[in-house]
Amino acid sequence: MRMHWQATVALTLALGGCGGQSDDPMPSDDAAGSSGSATDPGEPNNDDDDDDDDRPDDGEGPDRDDDGSDGGSTGDPVDPPEPEPWVWELPPNFPEPYVPEDNPMSAAKVELGRYLFYDTRLSVDGTFSCATCHQQELAFTDGAARAEGATGMIHPRSSMTLTNVVYASSLAWGNPELLDLETHAPGPMFGDAPIELGLVDEQDAIARIADEPVYDALFAAAYPGDDDPRTLDNMIKAIASFQRTLISGRAPFDRWFYDGDESAISASAKRGWELFNFPGECTYCHFGFNFSDATYFPSLFEWPLPFHNTGLYNEDGRGAYPAGNEGLYNFTGEPADMGKFKSPTLRNIAVTGPYMHDGSIETLEEVLDHYAVGGRIDTPHVDFQMTTFELTPAEVDDFMAFFDSLTDDSFLTDPALSDPWR
Ligand code: HEC
Ligand code: HEC
Secondary structure (H helix, E strand, C coil): CHHHHHHHHHHHHCCCCCCCCCCCCCCHHHHHHCCCCCCCCCCHHEEEEEEECCCCCCCCCCCCCCCCCHHHHHCCCCCCCCCCCCCCCCCCCCCCCCCCCCCCEEEEEEEHHHHHHHCCCCCCCCCCCHHHHHHHHHCCCCCCCCCCCCCCCCCCCCCCCCCCCHHCCCCCCCCCCCCCCCHCCCHHCCCCCCECCCCCHHHHHHHHHHCCCCHHHHHHHHCCCCCCCCCCCHHHHHHHHCCCCCCCCCCCCHHCCCCCCCCCCCHHHHHHHHHHHCCHHHHHHHHHCCHHHHCCCCCCCCCCCCEEECCCCCCCCCCCCCCCEEEHHHHHCHHHHHHCCCCCCCCCHHHHCCCCCCCCCCHHHHHHHHHCCCCCCCCCCCCCCCCCCCCCCCHHHHHHHHHHCCHHHHHHCHHHHHCCCC
């Protein structure tokens, strides 16, 4: 796993696109026009997107049932009538996303998933849904430092944005085991450490929506040919399908960077983008079309699983993070993994505060203060790619203008992603 990540970094440096060394942060025209063109800003490896055959690390990568297909039919001998084929409406420069083979996309499944995602019946007291902690106008976060579950239990971590979650190479802040949305969903539904929705089990989940007639047609359309489609498995697949449509790539930044519309963002925001590259060197970890190195899509040559320590804590002089919030270390027990978390996407970042896994940084200005000193506290495990830099007040303003240019209003207000129960 660590090898993959280092390989990514090496390649990144070799191409000179992500370390901030480049004088010209704009992509060259031919880079945008050729190959999958998911290369920007600073995608390290996408020249190599002809096929999966030559993925060098296939054997070692995390074991997801990816055969490189685009999630078409499974070819089951008793195939029910095929639903309308799914057509991705992707922003320019976004690669085709990964979809597990056993859960192909369909419009009917997405619609069912939207109802379930927003359904407060699916919680212990009938007041919570996924959307309570993942609100559209906040790019599917909740505005709180740490999430509060249906029983009032405070989550150790902050609700994460679901912006472009279809591209996330792993799910949750520091978990290397949750590799797809189907595997993740039972956590918030049934988990008790902490309680999020507080459901008991499959029967409980099914019973809570049994009386809702709207679901008869929705389940029937989503799972045609299925005699008893109201199963937990089908619910989870539908919720996952809905989440795969939470795609944001039409921010003002994109209209400038990809479409070449010079008037889409201010001169200040353009300067901010340059500062982000250098001296910020933010693109070491927040690179590519999704501003996150924890990004996967099928034409990528490997499945990256990067996690980094950004120097937030040193509880014991030896780099310990607060107990229970130790990131990757909580899964591996490896001292070197202490405090390592996933780099979130920075798309819509202006509306997703407070920041970091525990919401311990209130504002984006304070995030910059944290990075300017190479991590707000000295800790032996801090990532070697963390640098130090100084910004003038005017440059801080430029940075903020750049962050604002990543806010995609069409995503935050898209009716197709909104609460269908209202
Ligand atoms: C009580 C608030 C709460 C509820 C309710 C909730 N979540 Fe979350 N969600 C969180 C928190 C907190 C995290 C970060 C979890 C962690 O790192 O341990 C998260 C993380 C996620 C992620 C990972 C995103 C990423 O980029 O890694 C997904 C996906 C997600 N939630 C989907 C859902 C779905 C689907 C539901 C409903 C079935 C749901 N959540 C219900 C608070 C909530
Ligand atoms: C070494 C990799 C790395 C570098 C370099 C880096 N980041 Fe991060 N970034 C991360 C990780 C990992 C997190 C989550 C850390 C945590 O929660 O403990 C993060 C979190 C953030 C967040 C909060 C995201 C959220 O949803 O809460 C912002 C904003 C951010 N980074 C901006 C920047 C900026 C601006 C720079 C450059 C000045 C930068 N990052 C450089 C890895 C990095």
